[in-house]
Amino acid sequence: MDGAAVPVSAGTPRTRGEAVRECGVPRANPSAMLQPADGTPALRAPSADGSPGPPAVREGAFHAYFVYDVADTIDLAPLATVAGEGVARAPLHLRREASSGFIEFATQPVVARIPPTPSGIAVRAKIFDYGVVSIRLTLPFAGTWTAYSAFTRRMRNDDELESLASQALAGLLGEISPALDEPHEPLVEDYFVFEVSSFAEAVTSTQLLGEYADALASLVLCEERRLMPAESSEALRMNFAYFDDDLAVVQWDTAFVYDRPESAQATLDILEFANTQLVELRTYDKRLDDELDTIYALDPKRPTRRFGRSEAQGAADRLRYLIVDIAELTDRASNALKIIGDAYYARLYRGAAGRLGLKDWQKQIDSKVDTVNDMYRFFTDQAQAARSEFLELVVILLIGIEIALGLLALRH
Numbered sequence: 001m002d003g004a005a006v007p008v009s010a011g012t013p014r015t016r017g018e019a020v021r022e023c024g025v026p027r028a029n030p031s032a033m034l035q036p037a038d039g040t041p042a043l044r045a046p047s048a049d050g051s052p053g054p055p056a057v058r059e060g061a062f063h064a065y066f067v068y069d070v071a072d073t074i075d076l077a078p079l080a081t082v083a084g085e086g087v088a089r090a091p092l093h094l095r096r097e098a099s100s101g102f103i104e105f106a107t108q109p110v111v112a113r114i115p116p117t118p119s120g121i122a123v124r125a126k127i128f129d130y131g132v133v134s135i136r137l138t139l140p141f142a143g144t145w146t147a148y149s150a151f152t153r154r155m156r157n158d159d160e161l162e163s164l165a166s167q168a169l170a171g172l173l174g175e176i177s178p179a180l181d182e183p184h185e186p187l188v189e190d191y192f193v194f195e196v197s198s199f200a201e202a203v204t205s206t207q208l209l210g211e212y213a214d215a216l217a218s219l220v221l222c223e224e225r226r227l228m229p230a231e232s233s234e235a236l237r238m239n240f241a242y243f244d245d246d247l248a249v250v251q252w253d254t255a256f257v258y259d260r261p262e263s264a265q266a267t268l269d270i271l272e273f274a275n276t277q278l279v280e281l282r283t284y285d286k287r288l289d290d291e292l293d294t295i296y297a298l299d300p301k302r303p304t305r306r307f308g309r310s311e312a313q314g315a316a317d318r319l320r321y322l323i324v325d326i327a328e329l330t331d332r333a334s335n336a337l338k339i340i341g342d343a344y345y346a347r348l349y350r351g352a353a354g355r356l357g358l359k360d361w362q363k364q365i366d367s368k369v370d371t372v373n374d375m376y377r378f379f380t381d382q383a384q385a386a387r388s389e390f391l392e393l394v395v396i397l398l399i400g401i402e403i404a405l406g407l408l409a410l411r412h
Contacts, residue, residue, distance in 0.1 A: 066166075195257045292371065
């Protein structure tokens with residue numbers, strides 16, 4: 001069903017952004033952060049916490065992903081242009097050596113390049129057929145590791161990025177509204193990726209996880225002070241490296257990616273996809289909560305004689321439709337990425353899914369679906385009981401009428 005575009009506000013429901021972006025750093029204007037403030041840095045400088053830091057970042061970037069669930073599904077076929085720019089399919093471009101298995105989108109998403117903001121922030125939108133739109137904001141960086149750490153902390157803590165993403169989404173939804181099926185108020189997840197394409201000196205993944213582990217852990221967790229060894233180890237536990245000059249460290253709300261741009265793109269795509277699944281699961285969970293709240297408000301503990309057949313049947317019908325909808329949408333989202341084998345990228349996806357807690361969300365949804373099924377059976381039984389009572393009353397009434405007619409016939 002075609003629907004109108006859904007208005008987007010800065011108060012869009014979320015989980016991580018309001019809870020974790022408090023890093024003790026003043027908020028920054030993105031336009032002022034395109035380059036470090038200390039000019040051309042030395043090749044190597046200690047981290048802010050005093051631990052040895054990696055060499056200066058020759059080419060790096062900060063990516064802010066704002067992933068919105070906006071509709072049940074989106075028809076990608078009619079999408080030709082967005083913001084006056086052409087759109088293109090976005091298959092996964094995997095590094096051949098690291099993809100001995102098979103991993104690909106069942107339906108390739110569509111990418112739309114949106115004009116950059118006045119402050120020079122690059123904006124890109126990716127549209128998925130299962131109702132998700134991902135807005136990515138990118139700012140380049142070159143400078144010392146210390147400056148890069150401060151830069152990422154400031155940007156991660158800047159509410160203006162979310163406002164820019166919301167504005168981009170509102171404009172996008174206004175253009176693609178005919179393609180939206182069952183649009184609803186957007187639900188958002190944010191995720192931040194700190195990318196380094198090259199350092200001023202050669203650096204290996206072994207060095208990053210060993211010699212520079214404390215500095216890297218502080219970066220990933222957005223902390224200025226040095227972490228305890230146990231925390232540092234946990235922060236870097238979920239790491240992936242195929243060659244000795246690439247590395248991906250995945251956290252539940254941030255990631256560090258060190259790789260050549262052409263290879264890093266696949267890693268970024270997989271991390272983005274995992275977040276689309278998270279926002280989908282959150283959407284299903286919210287729908288279940290809302291429906292269960294409505295059902296509980298009906299006070300099903302009332303005696304059957306007070307609980308009308310039409311009310312019980314209506315509740316049962318709503319629950320039946322909800323069960324079917326959740327099953328269909330869950331199947332569509334969970335099968336959006338086809339993974340066969342245990343290739344490097346498949347392991348990367350499973351690691352990201354673990355960090356994001358996708359299995360825990362799925363278990364929670366399954367538990368609520370079981371509750372909905374129980375409620376469906378309850379209301380079905382209530383409706384059946386009310387129907388039986390009604391038929392019994394009809395039979396009694398017919399018998400009474402028949403007796404009355406018989407008595408009248410005998411009197412005459």
